Amino acid sequence: MRDIFLRACRGEDVDYTPVWLMRQAGRYLPEYQAVRSNIDFLTLCKNPKLAAEVTLQPVNILGVDAAILFSDILIPVEAMGMRLEFSDKEGPVLSEPIRSKAAVERLIIPDVEEDLPFVFETIKILRKELEHKVPLIGFSGAPFTLATYMIEGGTSKNFLNTKKMMFQSAPVFHYLIEKLTDTIISYLSAQIKAGAQAVQLFDTWAGMLAPMDYKKFVFPYVKKAISELKKEGVPVIYFVNDCAGLLGEIKKSGADVIGIDWRIDMSDAIKKLGKKIVVQGNLDPCALFLPKEKIEDRVKDMLWKGEAAKGHIFNLGHGVLPQTPVENVIALVEAVHTYGRNR
Ligand code: CP3
Secondary structure: OHHHHHHHHHOOOOOOEEEEOOOOOOOOOOOHHHHHHOOOOHHHHHHHHHHHHHHHHHHHHOOOOOOOOOOOOHHHHHHHEEEEEEEEEOOOEEEEEOOHHHHHHHHOOOOOHHHHHHHHHHHHHHHHHOOOOOOOOEEEEOOOHHHHHHOOOOOOOHHHHHHHHHHHHHHHHHHHHHHHHHHHHHHHHHHHHOOOEEEEEEEOHHHHHHHHHHHHHHHHHHHHHHHHHHHHOEEEEEEOOOOOOOHHHHHOOOOOOEEEEEOOOOHHHHHHOOOOOEEEEOOOOHHOOHHHHHHHHHHHHHHHHHHOOOEEEEOOOOOOOOOOOOOHHHHHHHHHHHHOOOO
16 A cells, blocks of 8 residues: 555655545545436435545546545534435525524434444445555544534524524523534544544634634634544544634644645744644645746645644645546646655
8 A cells, every 4th residue: 555645644754745635535526426417415324335436536546645535524424313314405404403501412322333323334345445555544623613504403603593502591502512513522532443544634624713712612622623533543634624723722732644725835834833843734735826937836836835843744724626627637646746756
């Protein structure tokens, strides 16, 4: 197996900078669309054979240095007892959002192996398929990001319901995020047991918080989850979208790797994090719409900046957008592999 990604996560010496991309499997790939034309998204997530197939597509098409399990962050939320649907227009919709203590009380802490067997089956298929290829990353939504979906009932602009719960009914919010933290720990531990070789926590919406609220309502739970997961012995990656104002806190999370979005220059992020942390990121996903030579220039710039950290895993600052030209994504991976040699 080409283990350069895992070596970079651990801050070991590497021959070149490894690269994978958030949302590397998905709608921008015609091969994904072909599979999706016969099956809805949630059913695809729950079909181990097909979920494994779409996980492997970017590994074969792009030549990335890691695979990420095909699933969604909301799968365990459904297992906690909420009804989940994906609408083409609105994205995820959770009916009957959580707004009271009674609603939190009704949430189940799932027996993940019993309730989500398809996730672990997919991981087992993938480890066999990837044996001579690249490592497999498992993932979960981070506690706060999952809480926002549960409280808002879907994506939100201002997260007013979430913040109202934090500010007006703090014990209820803490009760909810505690239940989520326990679920996430058992879910990711089971992914590792099934064969995931690294895990990433996606905190897509934590950047919507004032730093003092992140510190009080979110960080203790992230820290707890990471410290429990580190006992499993695989690298833990923590990605916060819109992280710039929170890096002072994020630095103390205990994660092996910190994922950085594109709104902060990589050099500034590394200055804030210090030299003891491996960074992952952080090209603007829209930079994939630049001409190829310009993409190369950005890659060179970022590789050079990444050298100041303990280690650098190249990635986008958020997921690949559905409209992205595949040839540009291939060119990006090639450029990282060409210019990232012998750091
Ligand atoms: O990265 C990968 O290739 C692995 C698969 C993956 C998906 N979702 C597949 C997906 C991963 C890691 C996720 C994580 C996820 N899901 C996040 C965190 C990362 C981020 O983007 O911030 C979030 C917030 C979600 C919730 C979610 N799932 C939304 C808001 C949407 C709708 C909007 C969108 O981008 O499509 C989804 C749907 C989704 N998840 C799709 C895919 C491939 C598209 C479904 C389709 O085929 O129609």
